[in-house]
Every structure is written in C-alpha cells, then in structure tokens.
Amino acid sequence: MRAKQNINWKSVPYVVVDTSALLAYFFDEPGVVDLETIRKKIAIPFMALCEFHYVITKYKGKVTADQCFGLVKSWEVSVLHSNEENILAASRIKDQYGLGIGDSFIAGVSLCERIPLLTYDTDFLPLSNEIKILGLVT
Numbered sequence: 079m080r081a082k083q084n085i086n087w088k089s090v091p092y093v094v095v096d097t098s099a100l101l102a103y104f105f106d107e108p109g110v111v112d113l114e115t116i117r118k119k120i121a122i123p124f125m126a127l128c129e130f131h132y133v134i135t136k137y138k139g140k141v142t143a144d145q146c147f148g149l150v151k152s153w154e155v156s157v158l159h160s161n162e163e164n165i166l167a168a169s170r171i172k173d174q175y176g177l178g179i180g181d182s183f184i185a186g187v188s189l190c191e192r193i194p195l196l197t198y199d200t201d202f203l204p205l206s207n208e209i210k211i212l213g214l215v216t
Contacts, residue, residue, distance in 0.1 A: 085212055087116055094158070094188040095122050097129040097180070098199040099213060104134065104146050111196060111213065117153035123187045124159050125180045163190045175204050185209060 095113065100122070102110040113120065127150070134143035158164075160183070167186030172179060178201075185205055188195040194210035195202060202211055 085111065087119070090119060090194060090212070092119050092121060092193050093196045093212060094184070094191065094193045095120050095126065095155075096184045096195060096197040096199060096202070097126045097133070099196045100126060100130045100150070101133055102198050104130075107198075110198065114153065117155055120153070121156040121158050121187075121191070121193060122150070123184045124157055125183045127157065129180050158187050158191065171205065177201055 093116070099111065099113065103113045127147070130150075131143050131147050134146050138146075164183065164186045167190050168179070168183040171177060171185050171189070172182035175182075175185075177185065181199070181201055185195065185202060187193075188209050189205075194212045196212045198213050200214060202209070203214065205211070
C-alpha cells in the first residue's frame with residue numbers, strides 16, 4: 079500500500095492526473111482522491127488516457143474499459159495533447175530519470191504546463207525537485 083497525502087484542494091487550482099491516479103480511483107483503492115469531485119480541476123495527458131484504457135481492457139475487458147473511458151469523458155476534463163515543448167521535455171526526462179516513455183510524457187506535460195501532478199506511482203518521486211507531486215507522501 080502506498081502512502082497517500084492529504085491534499086487541501088482549495089489551494090490547488092488545477093492538477094495533471096496520471097494513469098495511476100485514474101486506475102486507483104476506478105479500482106476503488108482506499109484513501110485515493112475522488113476524481114469526480116475535483117473534475118473541474120483536472121487535466122489528463124492523452125498518454126494517461128491511453129494507458130488507462132489499456133490497463134482496464136487487460137484486467138476487466140474492453141466493454142468495461144470503454145465504459146470507464148466514457149465516464150472520464152463525461153467529466154469534460156481537459157485532455158492535454160503533445161506539442162514540441164512537451165516532446166522535448168519528455169525526452170530529457172526519459173534520458174535523465176529513466177522513466178518509461180508514457181510516464182516521461184506525463185511528467186513533461188506537468189512540467190511544461192507548470193501544473194502539479196497527481197500520482198500514486200513512486201517512479202515520479204525523483205522528479206519532485208522539478209514537479210510538484212501530489213498524492214504521494216514525499
């Protein structure tokens with residue numbers, strides 16, 4: 079069980095949500111942020127949505143994955159797509175920290191957009207000097 083941080087959402091105007099936060103919410107892990115209640119503050123990188131759909135498909139099947147994806151879309155959250163700045167940041171992060179390409183892109187988006195990252199994935203902890211990490215006790 080990962081240690082989870084209590085977050086004062088009144089002081090957080092916007093947050094990038096990674097794959098682990100989406101999965102933890104949909105798998106109803108104890109102590110995770112109720113994403114639906116903060117949906118107006120959420121931005122999700124397209125890569126996190128892709129990974130999310132893939133993992134749900136793998137463990138619960140395509141029908142459930144499509145339903146979960148549809149629910150996230152119904153929240154009308156911002157979906158963040160790639161641009162040159164994000165691509166170059168992801169490349170540097172992958173090189174410097176050795177993250178997978180998906181996590182590197184998600185971290186790069188958070189960094190470039192200057193938005194905190196909500197994650198339960200400890201692989202992001204080495205980036206805590208560059209990105210504000212929410213969700214994990216650092």
